[in-house]
Amino acid sequence: MKPPSAPSRFVLVGPPGAGKGTQAAWMSSRLGIPTISSSETLRRAVSIDSPLGRTVKSLMSTGELVSDDVMNELIRQRLTEADAAAGFVLDGFPRTVAQAEALDRFAGEPPIVVVALHVPEAEIEQRLASRRVCGRCRTPQSVSSQNSGQRNCAYCGATLEQRDDDDESTIKRRLFVYRNRVGPLLDYYKRRSRLITIDGSAAPHEVSAAVARQIALYGAGQTVTDVRTPRRR
Numbered sequence: 001m002k003p004p005s006a007p008s009r010f011v012l013v014g015p016p017g018a019g020k021g022t023q024a025a026w027m028s029s030r031l032g033i034p035t036i037s038s039s040e041t042l043r044r045a046v047s048i049d050s051p052l053g054r055t056v057k058s059l060m061s062t063g064e065l066v067s068d069d070v071m072n073e074l075i076r077q078r079l080t081e082a083d084a085a086a087g088f089v090l091d092g093f094p095r096t097v098a099q100a101e102a103l104d105r106f107a108g109e110p111p112i113v114v115v116a117l118h119v120p121e122a123e124i125e126q127r128l129a130s131r132r133v134c135g136r137c138r139t140p141q142s143v144s145s146q147n148s149g150q151r152n153c154a155y156c157g158a159t160l161e162q163r164d165d166d167d168e169s170t171i172k173r174r175l176f177v178y179r180n181r182v183g184p185l186l187d188y189y190k191r192r193s194r195l196i197t198i199d200g201s202a203a204p205h206e207v208s209a210a211v212a213r214q215i216a217l218y219g220a221g222q223t224v225t226d227v228r229t230p231r232r233r
């Protein structure tokens with residue numbers, strides 16, 4: 001199959017804390033397409049007091065996955081909005097093969113390209129423990145040892161919050177759920193020659209540069225499966 005030139009529809013795959021949000025924001029601003037985050041889409045559903053919102057809330061607070069049917073429908077609806085017509089970056093969806101199959105059905109052509117970020121688990125646990133999200137603009141940020149004094153958003157100044165599901169036991173559960181699901185999901189895209197693999201443990205700007213390079217290669221019709229950036233930490 002000849003890949004499409006200049007792909008504009010992407011899925012980011014990676015464990016929680018791999019930097020999907022950071023890379024999605026970068027891809028969005030560079031390509032002028034929206035990021036559609038599955039967890040933000042779910043949080044919007046939770047904010048509406050309804051039986052569905054209450055079910056989603058309890059699943060999210062334990063780190064379990066929301067059902068494929070609910071998730072597929074929320075994302076299907078979101079992709080019909082005008083801003084997604086020219087392309088999109090999906091962050092956190094699909095997470096199962098059933099979701100990937102549904103996405104291919106309802107998103108149609110051109111095919112979606114998958115960017116998978118690989119980060120060692122020990123580093124992920126460390127990153128999640130220091131992760132905060134801006135209460136206003138939702139930009140994820142780290143309060144690591146270098147900037148532990150920082151409690152306000154570096155972008156809009158609002159207060160940073162820790163996500164409810166970034167506590168230690170929920171992090172472990174979320175990583176377990178991810179590990180169990182990701183292999184078949186990546187195989188699904190690899191078999192269809194739509195998988196770009198990047199070493200997400202490099203510094204964010206290096207990861208972004210690698211993503212840009214591999215997307216360009218993909219657009220030029222080169223095989224990019226399992227390409228990795230050199231580790232420079």
Ligand code: AMP
Pocket residue numbers: 016038039042059060061063064065066067071091092093094095096099165174
């Ligand atoms: P995340 O921030 O992407 O790790 O997502 C937080 C939580 O939202 C997960 O632990 C799940 O409960 C739920 N969630 C997010 N995306 C999905 C998805 N594609 N399918 C099912 N549940 C999801």
